[in-house]
């Protein structure tokens with residue numbers, strides 16, 4: 001006889017998935033993760049294996065392991081000592097999961113789902129403030145970005161040019177068809193420097209969110225062979241002007257990111273904007289007024 005409900009014959013299936021005394025634990029887990037019906041061990045396994053950031057996957061694993069452990073403990077306590085209330089069991093599972101999450105260095109994704117799940121368990125979300133910095137007098141700052149979508153990997157790139165008064169100078173977006181995301185990042189920089197040269201810019205600050213592209217400038221690492229010559233021409237131009245390059249996290253590179261993504265709608269091979277595109281207003285003003293964006297890591 002089940003020692004928790006004293007109504008049904010005891011079996012693994014009943015104890016862990018059907019007993020009225022443990023169902024609130026699974027309902028609680030389902031409520032936090034907004035999905036999944038746990039009616040057998042396969043359901044638990046597919047829940048643990050489901051997509052998510054490394055930190056949320058760890059939290060899922062922890063919450064399932066502690067729930068199973070706690071149900072077994074509830075059963076043993078009911079047999080040999082006092083009953084454990086299910087509300088108390090849930091608190092213990094929550095505390096232990098919090099401990100696992102906070103002692104891990106795994107990363108979370110920048111979305112509300114991860115934020116809500118981690119917040120619920122009291123796991124630190126470590127927000128990192130990211131702010132777009134404007135250039136000094138006489139300098140032009142160029143932000144570039146590549147974007148990739150779907151399979152086969154369709155890519156596009158975009159870039160925005162701004163002056164020291166944070167004013168809009170120009171922008172472009174280009175659809176690159178089937179390529180890799182890294183190629184898109186490099187094309188964004190090549191197009192940007194070619195346009196800078198056409199504009200006769202002599203004080204250029206280039207900024208992008210790809211550490212590999214930055215390394216191609218600072219550590220002179222190899223670039224994909226397909227644009228070797230154009231890359232060398234760009235380096236030649238950079239060597240003749242006052243030039244600096246910096247890395248920024250995606251959250252600060254919102255204008256270039258938006259421009260790159262615009263081209264998935266228009267699909268033009270290259271489009272230069274003389275005026276600020278209407279769909280870029282929000283991102284442009286976020287940067288213009290130096291509003292902080294947050295990266296959760």
Ligand SMILES: [Zn+2]
Pocket residue numbers: 002003004005006007008014015018019020021
């Ligand atoms: Zn039972």
